[in-house]
Amino acid sequence: MGCQNLSRFYYFIIFEKKNNMYPAELVKPMREELTNIGFVELKSSEDVSNALAKSGTTLVVVNSVCGCAAANARPGVFYSLQNEKTPDQLVTVFAGVDAEATNSARDMMVPFPPSSPSIALFKDGELVHMVERHHIEGRPADLIAENLKAAYQDHC
Numbered sequence: 001m002g003c004q005n006l007s008r009f010y011y012f013i014i015f016e017k018k019n020n021m022y023p024a025e026l027v028k029p030m031r032e033e034l035t036n037i038g039f040v041e042l043k044s045s046e047d048v049s050n051a052l053a054k055s056g057t058t059l060v061v062v063n064s065v066c067g068c069a070a071a072n073a074r075p076g077v078f079y080s081l082q083n084e085k086t087p088d089q090l091v092t093v094f095a096g097v098d099a100e101a102t103n104s105a106r107d108m109m110v111p112f113p114p115s116s117p118s119i120a121l122f123k124d125g126e127l128v129h130m131v132e133r134h135h136i137e138g139r140p141a142d143l144i145a146e147n148l149k150a151a152y153q154d155h156c
Contacts, residue, residue: 021096022065031094033074034061037081039090045104048093052108052125056088057156059148060105063094064116068137073117076136076144083149085156087121119144121151128155 035041039061042048051058061077063069081090093101095116106114108127115133122128129151136144 024097027065027094027097030063030065030070030074031092034063034077034090034092037078037090039092041098042091042093042101042105043098044100048091048101048104048108051089051091052122054089055124057128057152058089058091058122059087060108060120060122061090061092062102062105062116062118062120063092065096066117068133069117072139072141072144073119073136075141076148077119079141079145080148080152082145083152085149085152087152087156119148121148121155123155 031041040051042051051060059077061073063074080086093105095102102116105120108122109118109120109130112118112120112130112132117136118133119131119136120127120129129148131144131147135147
């Protein structure tokens, strides 16, 4: 391995691993499950603040690499959007990858403890509905979708 390639290798090991728990190649398909259906990725605190400052309803998905995100949360969110009423804005942060945005979003979800995956519905910047990991884990996607659809009916 040449010096330049070795430098790039160490850059990845030191910088990428220090700032992200997971390599970009690993999470790309997981991100795309949401961005392909209209979600906007938030990468910074400023992105989160700007998104939640908008009037109307905003669905925030704290995405994750775990199995319950893949089998339950992301499909549940997808199914929930097959509804007459849906949020005005769809956004996502990725736990373990976009730490700044994730922490900022979680700060807005207090008093609920941090969990991933999780799904929050905001109306005019105020948290109005929360689906925590323990509501996702072990529950079928269609049940999560029905929970979210009921929240959309009440708030959207």
